[in-house]
Amino acid sequence: MKKKKLAIVGFVAIALLAPFIAQTFGGNYWVRILDFALLYIMLALGLNIVVGFAGLLDLGYIAFYAVGAYLMALLSSPQLTTQFAELAQLFPSGIHLGFWWVLLIAGPVAALFGVILGAPTLKLRGDYLAIVTLGFGEIIRIFLNNLDRPVNITNGPKGINAIDPVVFFGIDLSKAQELFGITLSPSLMYYYLIMALVIGVVFISFRLQHSRIGRAWVAIREDETAAKAMGINTRNVKLLAFAMGATFGGISGVVFGAFQAFVSPESFVLWESIYVLAIVVLGGMGHIPGVILGGILLVGFQEFLRELAEPVQKMLFGQVYIDAEVLRQLLFGLALVVIMLYRPSGIWPAPKREDRPVTRTGARTRSGTNPLEGGAR
Amino acid sequence: MDIFIQQVVNGLVLGCIYALIALGYTMVYGILGIINFAHGDILMVGALTALSGILGLQYLFPSMPQWLMLVVATLIAMPACAFLSYGIERVAYRPLRNAPRLAPLITAIGISIILQTLAMMIWSRNPLIFPTLLPSSPIDIFSTGAVITGKEIVIIVLSFVVMVGLLLLVNRTKLGRAMRATAESPRIASLMGVNPNFVISATFMIGAALAAVAGVMMATNYGNAHFYMGFIPGLKAFTAAVLGGIGNLAGAMIGGILLGLIEALGAGYIGDFTNDVFGSNYQDVFAFIVLIVVLVFRPSGIMGERVADRA
Numbered sequence: 001m002k003k004k005k006l007a008i009v010g011f012v013a014i015a016l017l018a019p020f021i022a023q024t025f026g027g028n029y030w031v032r033i034l035d036f037a038l039l040y041i042m043l044a045l046g047l048n049i050v051v052g053f054a055g056l057l058d059l060g061y062i063a064f065y066a067v068g069a070y071l072m073a074l075l076s077s078p079q080l081t082t083q084f085a086e087l088a089q090l091f092p093s094g095i096h097l098g099f100w101w102v103l104l105i106a107g108p109v110a111a112l113f114g115v116i117l118g119a120p121t122l123k124l125r126g127d128y129l130a131i132v133t134l135g136f137g138e139i140i141r142i143f144l145n146n147l148d149r150p151v152n153i154t155n156g157p158k159g160i161n162a163i164d165p166v167v168f169f170g171i172d173l174s175k176a177q178e179l180f181g182i183t184l185s186p187s188l189m190y191y192y193l194i195m196a197l198v199i200g201v202v203f204i205s206f207r208l209q210h211s212r213i214g215r216a217w218v219a220i221r222e223d224e225t226a227a228k229a230m231g232i233n234t235r236n237v238k239l240l241a242f243a244m245g246a247t248f249g250g251i252s253g254v255v256f257g258a259f260q261a262f263v264s265p266e267s268f269v270l271w272e273s274i275y276v277l278a279i280v281v282l283g284g285m286g287h288i289p290g291v292i293l294g295g296i297l298l299v300g301f302q303e304f305l306r307e308l309a310e311p312v313q314k315m316l317f318g319q320v321y322i323d324a325e326v327l328r329q330l331l332f333g334l335a336l337v338v339i340m341l342y343r344p345s346g347i348w349p350a351p352k353r354e355d356r357p358v359t360r361t362g363a364r365t366r367s368g369t370n371p372l373e374g375g376a377r
Numbered sequence: 378m379d380i381f382i383q384q385v386v387n388g389l390v391l392g393c394i395y396a397l398i399a400l401g402y403t404m405v406y407g408i409l410g411i412i413n414f415a416h417g418d419i420l421m422v423g424a425l426t427a428l429s430g431i432l433g434l435q436y437l438f439p440s441m442p443q444w445l446m447l448v449v450a451t452l453i454a455m456p457a458c459a460f461l462s463y464g465i466e467r468v469a470y471r472p473l474r475n476a477p478r479l480a481p482l483i484t485a486i487g488i489s490i491i492l493q494t495l496a497m498m499i500w501s502r503n504p505l506i507f508p509t510l511l512p513s514s515p516i517d518i519f520s521t522g523a524v525i526t527g528k529e530i531v532i533i534v535l536s537f538v539v540m541v542g543l544l545l546l547v548n549r550t551k552l553g554r555a556m557r558a559t560a561e562s563p564r565i566a567s568l569m570g571v572n573p574n575f576v577i578s579a580t581f582m583i584g585a586a587l588a589a590v591a592g593v594m595m596a597t598n599y600g601n602a603h604f605y606m607g608f609i610p611g612l613k614a615f616t617a618a619v620l621g622g623i624g625n626l627a628g629a630m631i632g633g634i635l636l637g638l639i640e641a642l643g644a645g646y647i648g649d650f651t652n653d654v655f656g657s658n659y660q661d662v663f664a665f666i667v668l669i670v671v672l673v674f675r676p677s678g679i680m681g682e683r684v685a686d687r688a
Contacts, residue, residue, distance in 0.1 A: 057482050120672040127412045128672060130482055131615055135665040138609070146658050270608070274490060281483055322498060329494040336487030340480050341472055 046248025055221030060137025068253020110250025159264025284346025379522030392637020401584030417611015423589030462585030622681025
């Protein structure tokens with residue numbers, strides 16, 4: 001027990017010191033990478049609720065991220081007031097709701113989207129949810145891309161810029177601040193902000209996992225019929241899983257919007273959803289520390305490739321055959337397949353067997369219509 | 378009226394392509410109960426393989442008739458896709474046959490990404506021009522003002538031929554009987570001397586060959602091919618399969634053609650109905666709306682008898 005506490009204290013210490021170390025040795029670029037790593041971890045933790053706990057595949061998760069980011073962009077930038085004269089009269093200085101209010105709004109709005117999406121597939125098998133979310137992920141991009149006419153809401157492919165930064169008790173996080181003689185760069189301050197949010201999300205996830213709701217999710221994941229027989233209201237519990245996952249996605253999006261000060265539909269492509277899914281699957285579905293590890297590993301690996309892929313190829317073959325971006329995609333695809341085949345509960349699986357999703361069953365009996373009922377080899 | 382007929386023709390062409398892809402989804406679903414997410418990318422591989430075949434033929438036998446080139450290239454692409462699909466089934470689906478549904482879905486996504494990335498590396502990152510090998514001069518339909526091209530006629534006729542062929546295969550041959558038996562109950566089928574693994578492999582291969590044909594048709598129709606071309610049609614074909622009743626062959630055909638018509642007419646008239654607030658760039662949204670509506674009101678589709686089972 002003492003060891004475990006020590007490990008947690010050590011981990012928190014590293015996490016708190018990480019940006020200073022990165023700043024000293026690698027410069028601001030690496031601090032930004034840490035920020036994005038944290039953002040992806042936050043997204044992955046949200047997806048983990050849907051995929052890991054409730055066992056429902058969501059392939060358009062990035063759409064909720066987009067909802068959050070665009071809410072931030074619309075409610076805290078000059079975009080709407082420059083487009084609509086009536087609004088400009090109401091808010092002469094522009095709509096600047098600010099990060100914290102948008103954070104509060106984005107959660108419920110994203111949750112609503114999650115519920116609307118999940119509802120049609122409730123009575124159906126999980127695969128349908130995968131397709132519907134996949135479709136939604138594409139549709140939302142079509143809307144973001146095209147809602148610049150006839151009335152310009154999203155500014156189309158050009159995206160929205162000049163989004164207000166986070167202001168924390170009067171401190172503008174987008175400007176470098178002096179504290180006890182140390183200069184704090186914006187990325188450094190954002191790191192701690194996102195870190196605080198991640199800790200919040202981790203805490204909520206843990207509490208949810210070990211609550212009545214968390215156990216209900218696991219029960220549904222393992223066997224929905226049995227869960228129903230045990231008196232679980234599967235409809236509400238599944239909807240809650242979508243809603244919770246979407247909320248975290250939306251909140252991450254708000255942070256993304258404020259941090260970047262710019263959003264465009266390009267940031268919300270299918271590939272991003274797959275990336276977040278890869279973090280969850282690689283780290284360990286349903287295991288929160290595993291998901292965090294997965295996030296660190298994947299973002300780290302990506303940077304590693306960016307730094308090394310091309311020089312190494314130049315050294316070995318004299319020219320670059322595969323650029324880092326392509327190699328990364330290929331390896332992620334392979335990782336998804338290989339992990340599912342050989343280590344289905346991820347790199348760092350949950351210690352207790354019952355916390356892991358059953359990913360390979362032996363002679364589990366299944367309903368009659370289900371093909372190849374454990375026999376036919 | 379000419380606009381209406383024109384949109385119906387366009388919809389029919391689109392619908393035939395969707396129907397061919399949807400057949401692959403529905404056959405695999407009928408037998409294994411899984412959604413083969415990589416199916417759309419098989420179509421892309423088919424189109425690009427055929428493109429390479431055509432370029433190769435143009436180089437080797439420049440005097441060959443153009444339609445023959447297309448036929449030969451398609452005949453190269455079909456087995457190529459079939460074997461690719463066989464490999465995918467062996468590697469990504471078979472080991473997970475007894476696993477919960479989440480597992481094959483995730484491997485399928487992985488395979489889909491691998492295929493797209495490999496295609497990007499082998500062929501190109503940018504759209505490639507697919508040579509026009511069929512007559513594409515517009516023919517006026519009964520002098521109504523609406524036009525149809527030679528290649529569109531070929532696409533429509535050929536897909537009907539392929540569909541009838543498939544129906545004959547499934548309903549009249551020994552393999553078809555084995556497929557139907559396996560779909561009914563794999564265990565009983567294997568007691569009756571059917572080798573389910575063989576049937577499943579055959580199903581994947583037939584589906585992939587159909588996807589290859591659809592891919593060549595799509596590339597011919599739009600005049601280009603690229604590594605991302607399979608994703609959206611795959612999604613729509615799945616919608617078509619659900620619309621027709623997933624697991625049902627005739628349903629997939631009807632669903633495909635219906636979806637093509639809905640999309641073409643929707644994209645053609647949405648501007649008029651909404652006073653140009655929404656334009657034809659929302660075309661892709663229709664399939665999605667159809668999918669949601671079908672899932673809410675009739676998840677078993679038009680032809681489906683079996684209500685989609687729970688969990």
